[in-house]
Amino acid sequence: MAGRIGVVGSNMIDLVTYIDRMPGPGETVEAPSFEIGFGGKGANQAIAAARLGSDVTMVTRVGDDMFGPQVLENLRSNGVDTAHSRAVPGQPSGVAPIFVEPSGENAILIVKGANATLSPADVDEAAEALASCDLILMQLEVPLETVYHTVALAAARGIRTVLNPAPADPTLDVSRLRGLGYFTPNESELAVLTGLPTGTEAEIEAAARSLMAKGIDAIVVTLGGRGARLVTADGVHAIAPVTVEAVDTTGAGDAFIGSFAHFHAGGMDAPAALAQAARYAALSITRRGTQKSYATPAEFAAFCA
Numbered sequence: 311m312a313g314r315i316g317v318v319g320s321n322m323i324d325l326v327t328y329i330d331r332m333p334g335p336g337e338t339v340e341a342p343s344f345e346i347g348f349g350g351k352g353a354n355q356a357i358a359a360a361r362l363g364s365d366v367t368m369v370t371r372v373g374d375d376m377f378g379p380q381v382l383e384n385l386r387s388n389g390v391d392t393a394h395s396r397a398v399p400g401q402p403s404g405v406a407p408i409f410v411e412p413s414g415e416n417a418i419l420i421v422k423g424a425n426a427t428l429s430p431a432d433v434d435e436a437a438e439a440l441a442s443c444d445l446i447l448m449q450l451e452v453p454l455e456t457v458y459h460t461v462a463l464a465a466a467r468g469i470r471t472v473l474n475p476a477p478a479d480p481t482l483d484v485s486r487l488r489g490l491g492y493f494t495p496n497e498s499e500l501a502v503l504t505g506l507p508t509g510t511e512a513e514i515e516a517a518a519r520s521l522m523a524k525g526i527d528a529i530v531v532t533l534g535g536r537g538a539r540l541v542t543a544d545g546v547h548a549i550a551p552v553t554v555e556a557v558d559t560t561g562a563g564d565a566f567i568g569s570f571a572h573f574h575a576g577g578m579d580a581p582a583a584l585a586q587a588a589r590y591a592a593l594s595i596t597r598r599g600t601q602k603s604y605a606t607p608a609e610f611a612a613f614c615a
């Protein structure tokens with residue numbers, strides 16, 4: 311069964327330059343190749359859920375530049391409803407210039423552009439569509455006020471919420487997330503947000519519980535190749551990693567969150583939905599790219615068989 315998911319979040323154009331080395335100040339260096347791709351945590355997670363069959367509506371803002379229409383078209387062609395997504399006059403689209411060295415080491419800049427204008431009023435404008443969702447998904451590439459407002463709106467209407475607090479923002483006021491369903495940091499985001507160590511299992515649980523004390527129902531801590539931990543009032547549930555030959559881990563976190571939203575909104579309980587998400591994210595890292603590494607239901611079924 312497929313659920314209905316609302317994503318209040320970001321989109322970005324990834325501008326990926328493969329370099330031999332970073333230029334120094336004032337220096338011009340030729341680079342071997344360049345690729346342009348669709349990204350942004352909100353769009354990636356929306357597309358993962360839609361590709362699996364969820365009915366996804368996205369509330370996002372693009373620039374009134376050459377990228378804006380392409381971003382919206384990419385969402386539509388992946389089955390995401392863009393009725394509440396549009397271009398903002400005078401704003402550039404969000405872009406992420408990414409530099410990848412031959413070793414795979416990368417350096418990333420994020421220019422939020424129109425994403426930084428997504429406001430609480432924009433969320434209110436989409437309130438009716440969001441109210442019909444089984445689950446609302448958010449990340450931190452849009453203004454924090456918009457995230458707080460969305461959490462409050464969803465809590466007031468009894469809609470489940472998932473906030474992926476990435477990229478880590480130490481100014482996030484967790485006390486303004488009261489009523490949030492799932493908070494999904496990776497271990498370094500958990501450390502930044504709590505100011506607590508997260509080096510051991512006991513430290514991870516203590517840091518997660520310090521967030522729950524502020525009114526969040528459940529914390530999902532993702533641990534890369536070590537799987538994930540679901541921390542609730544009932545205890546800690548370990549989500550086992552799925553061992554695969556990693557080809558490209560970019561976008562694995564978004565595959566995990568988007569597919570968790572899909573499976574949970576579709577009716578699976580959280581531990582089962584997280585176990586499926588761990589499989590879906592593992593499959594994505596066996597393939598190159600971000601959105602194009604997200605499997606269809608048939609490909610996922612074949613992987614799980």
Ligand code: ATP
Binds near residue numbers: 592
């Ligand atoms: P990203 O680097 O994409 O932002 P993230 O830091 O948000 O990711 P991770 O904890 O790296 O998130 O990964 C999310 C989930 O994906 C993990 O909990 C795990 O289930 C799966 N995963 C990530 N890396 C691997 C891996 N090397 N092998 C198997 N599973 C993985």
